Amino acid sequence: MMFKIFENPLEKMDLESPFSNTGAGGFVSFEGWVRSENEGQQVMVLEYEAYTELAEKEGERILIEARDKFDIIGARCGHRVGRLQLGDMAVWVGVSAAHRNEAFQACRYVIDEVKRRVPIWKKEYYKSGDSGWLCPVEGYVHAPPERDGESTSTA
Amino acid sequence: MSTAKTVELAYYALMREQRGLSSEKRTTSAITARELYLELKEEFGFNLQMEDIKVAINGEFADNDMSIHDGDTVVFIPPVTGG
DSSP states (O other), X not given: OEEEEESSOOOHHHHHGGGOOTTOSEEEEEEEEOOSEETTEEEEEEEEEEOXXXXXXXXXXXXXXXXXXXXXXXXXXXXXXEEEEXXXXXXXXXXXXXXXXXXXXXXXXXXXXXXXXXXXXXXXXXXXXXXXXXXXXXXXXXXXXXXXSOOOSOO | XXXXXXXXXXXXHHHHXXXXXXEEEEEEOOOBHHXXXXXXXXXXXXXXXXXXXXXXXXXXXEOTTOBOXXXXXXXXXXXXXXX
C-alpha cells in the first residue's frame, strides 16, 4: 500500500510498475484530470495544496481500508500538489486483484474516500480573472465574483 | 483556571490566505482546540465556522474539544477538495 503526494508530474509508468504480480488477474486505475470548466466558470489553471504529513497518513489508511474491505492484492494512490495545467493528471489510483469486481470496487472506494477525507485543497484560476479555493460548505462563497458589467442584479 | 501555553499553528489553503501566514507561534489561554479556533476567528476574521472544519493536533486528526497543551502543533483544516 502506498499513498504519496507528488510535487512533480504523475508518471503513469512509475505508478503502475510496482503492480506486476502473476497472482493478479486484473488491474483497475482511475485518473483525475484538470478540466476546463467548473460550475459555469472557465478554468485556466489549478493549484493544489496539501497538509502532506497528515494527507499521506490518511491516504495510507484509506488504502489499508480498501484492502480490508475488498479482496485485492495491491492498491496505490498518488496526488499532485502545485500548479497544474488543463489536462494534467491530478490524482491516480491503481488497484490489482485476482478478479475484476473487487478491483473496480476498491478503486472506486479509494478515490471517493480520498476526495472526502484527505487534507488537500484546490484553488481554481478562472478566465474571468477570478480565483478561489473551492469550499464545499453550504452558503459559503469563496470568492465573490467581480461585478464587471454582466451582472443583471442592479443594472 | 487559565494557564497560558504556547502552540505552533500551521495554516493551509483558504485559511493561510486569510491569515497571510503559513505558520506562527501563539500564546493562548484556550483550553480546547475549539476555544483556540474561536479566539483566532475573532482576531483574524476567519469566516469558516467551527463545525465546517476539522482539527489536527501534532499531525493527527483530533476532536474539536480535545485539550491543547504547551508545545502542540495545531492545524485547523478547511473542507477538503482534493481529487
